[in-house]
Amino acid sequence: METNPNITRLLEMLDNPDAYSGKEILDIISKDDETREAYRIMVAAKQGYRNRESGEQCIDVDKAWERLETHPQLSPEGSSSHPKISHSWLKIAVSIIGVLFISAIAYAACIRLGIVGWQTQKALPQSEQANNKEAIRSRTITRIAPASKQESDTIKSGLMVYDNVPLEKMLSEIADYYGLEVIFENEQTRQLRFHFVWNCKEGIDKVIDNLNHFESLSVTLQDKQLIVE
């Protein structure tokens, strides 16, 4: 029986995935149908053994119930005795404080930029105003470094399906794949959600073309940067 070299490559990669980028991993897995299938079988085999193992394990339902019972909604007085849940609430509180803090900084930054822009426009001649506007623009746009994480909902035959996924997350993955940087010129655009099917075997020009079919979106490629207007 002949061994498919692509499957050997897959097995090599699975022994040391840290040595590969997300793009390389996806390329190896979706090299051909047989390789893709081999990965699926390996996943199913692991899940199968896990299923047998977990079916044989004894589960302490009383202990689990005790843990749940201390949830404030079921027993308000018990909330403080539950470390895990208390920790969750603490995390939520910290997140809210974090969001408020970042919002405050962003708000302060916007006000500051606004003042700078107004003062400069009054003082400079028109030609310099244009240059200055460009400088301010370059400071207000947000740059996303190539994403270290590649998360996708579906990968099939090189297709990745983004279903109701924020543009920010979607484009950072796409840009990472093509070795590009994403620049959002408008903060609000980041959180727009789309249903988009990305064929990672297509060139970036074609992908941009597909993205631009969305009415609310305008994406251009300039010097290895995906500019989102």
Added chain:
Amino acid sequence: MIDKGLFKELFYTYYGEMMCLAKTLLYSDDEAEDVVQDVFMRLMEADILPAEGKAGAYLLSAVRNGCFNCIRRKSITERVKSLYPLEIEVEWHDADDRMEKFDAICDFAENNLKDPHRTIFRLRFKEGLKLREIATELDMNIKTVYKYLSQSLKDIQRQIGH
């Protein structure tokens, strides 16, 4: 306000099955427990119990979705490192069918593969050893381990499909 007695009954009836499913899909027992607890917490927050006769299906489906969300939050590298699926929607289109495939693959590996293929398969997917560790353990060349495992995967694909 949710009836605590009924809620407790629901919990005791389905917790074991839900944990078994979560542990199958997530390879961390802690993550699995969090997903199952979260399903019950959300029931409490919604202040409503699933319709009688549909509770089991509802709860297991909620666990499945919770596990999938947990997997989606992992990076590609994290997923392949632990052998998590990359094509969740495609593979789990029919959950019952999927569970049967699990069983069929393990049965085939245990009953039809011959040694050393079976031992390699078991060490890789049951014990979680890396192939180079298996090569050392079995005192084999790594290339031979690759070859045997590739053959086993091909056999399974031919016999069971996926």
